[in-house]
Every structure is written in structure tokens, then in C-alpha cells.
């Protein structure tokens with residue numbers, strides 16, 4: 001069950017309904033640290049009357065929304081029903097059609113593994129005006145917060161962001177990535193949503209030719225006070241991640257740049 005009062009949000013007299021044409025702002029909340037919000041995102045949050053937000057939006061970012069604003073949580077929470085993506089989209093459309101301006105707040109950047117593209121498509125199809133405010137994607141936040149540059153002339157001339165999430169229950173074979181491409185050296189690979197599939201990802205990369213001693217790391221809660229970084233190699237990382245009980249949200253980084261963490265992290269201000 002989701003816990004919001006339909007009449008409150010959809011009545012034409014609902015608080016926040018205005019004479020101005022409604023719009024939906026798809027806003028990137030960044031990886032968690034509120035200092036990493038864009039100026040535009042901060043302004044929209046401070047002026048918001050209705051915020052629809054996901055699980056990955058940090059408490060610190062949500063605290064910037066005015067106390068009197070309505071908040072609708074649409075992320076996963078144990079024991080509560082999760083809104084499916086179609087239901088979230090239908091909710092956004094109904095809210096906008098009932099005259100509300102909506103801040104749709106999403107972790108990281110809305111257009112990087114955030115389904116912002118699907119929501120934008122649905123809004124466009126429904127004829128609802130929308131804007132997209134970029135956020136710092138978690139890979140960028142993680143890079144800055146750990147001392148793992150995403151590119152470096154000595155280590156990586158390209159960076160690839162991939163999802164480790166299985167789209168269905170097809171098992172690890174459902175993770176259809178271009179392994180030969182991802183296993184090429186001199187690149188940085190960042191895997192989002194890959195904690196569960198980490199052993200499979202590392203095994204596939206090794207099988208497709210990436211050296212077993214390639215530096216690799218997993219970073220949990222990047223940019224937040226609870227951030228944890230575990231470093232190892234392609235071969236050792238799955239065991240290390242399990243030993244440290246790494247949980248989502250976490251990113252996996254694979255490539256020579258990970259070796260810079262030891263050199264940079266010690267002198268980095270946090």
C-alpha cells in the first residue's frame with residue numbers, strides 16, 4: 001500500500017493547485033550529499049509544493065523541501081507495495097492534469113539509469129510541459145569522493161557506464177552486456193546496480209580477457225557520511241565485497257584508475 005491521500009492531491013482545490021499551467025520538473029538529486037545539488041535543483045526544491053521522490057533521494061536533500069510541501073514517496077520500502085513504473089508515470093500525469101506543479105525528484109541524474117527518459121516520453125505523449133534538471137550522477141560523485149578519477153591519460157581513455165541489474169528474473173544469463181567490449185584494457189568500467197551480479201560480472205570480464213589483477217573497487221553510499229570503499233582486483237573483489245557485507249546503493253569500478261585511490265585518498269579533504 002502506498003500511503004497518500006488521493007483526494008488531497010487530486011482535488012481541484014488541492015493545496016498547491018495554481019492558475020499557472022502545471023509542469024513537471026524531473027530533477028536530479030545527485031548522489032546524496034546535498035552540497036552536490038545544482039543551483040537550479042536547489043531553487044526548485046526550496047519552492048516546491050509537491051515532490052514525488054525515490055528511494056535514493058537522501059534525507060539531507062529531502063530536508064531542503066519546505067515543511068508545508070506535499071511529499072509522495074514512490075520508492076521501494078520493505079513491507080509496502082512498490083509503485084510500478086507505469087503507476088508512477090500515471091500518477092505524474094494525473095497530478096499535472098489536476099493542476100499541480102510537480103517536482104519529480106530522482107537520485108543522481110534523471111537520464112542516467114533513472115528512468116527519466118521513460119517519464120519524459122510519457123509526459124510528452126500526454127501533452128504535459130516538463131523540464132529536466134541534471135544531477136551529478138553517482139559515478140561522478142563517487143569519483144570525486146574516493147579519489148578514483150574516471151579518466152586519466154595513463155590509465156583510461158574512455159569510461160563506460162553499464163547496468164548490472166537484471167531486467168527480469170532470467171538469472172545472470174539475463175545480463176546481456178557486450179563483454180568483449182567491456183573487457184578491453186585502458187578504460188574505466190562503472191557498473192550501476194551490480195552488487196548482486198558482481199561475481200558474474202567479474203567472471204565474465206576475466207573470461208573475455210581482462211587481466212585478473214586489474215584494479216577494482218566497490219563504493220557503497222558514495223558522497224554520504226556512510227560511504228565505504230573496498231578495493232581489490234577483478235579476481236578478489238567479489239569475495240571482498242561479500243566479506244564487507246556491501247549493500248546497495250553501491251557502484252563497482254574496474255580499471256587502472258582504481259589504483260590511484262591509495263595515492264589520492266589520503267590527502268583528500270572530506
Ligand SMILES: C[S@@+](CC[C@H](N)C(=O)[O-])C[C@H]1O[C@@H](n2cnc3c(N)ncnc32)[C@H](O)[C@@H]1O
Nearest residue numbers: 108109112114137138192193221222249250251
Ligand atoms: C536506479 S540507479 C539510479 C542511478 C542514478 N540516476 C544516478 O545517476 O546515479 C541506482 C543505482 O545507482 C547507484 N547509486 C546511486 N546513488 C549511489 C550512491 N550514493 N553510492 C553508490 N552508488 C549509488 C547504485 O549502483 C544504485 O544501485
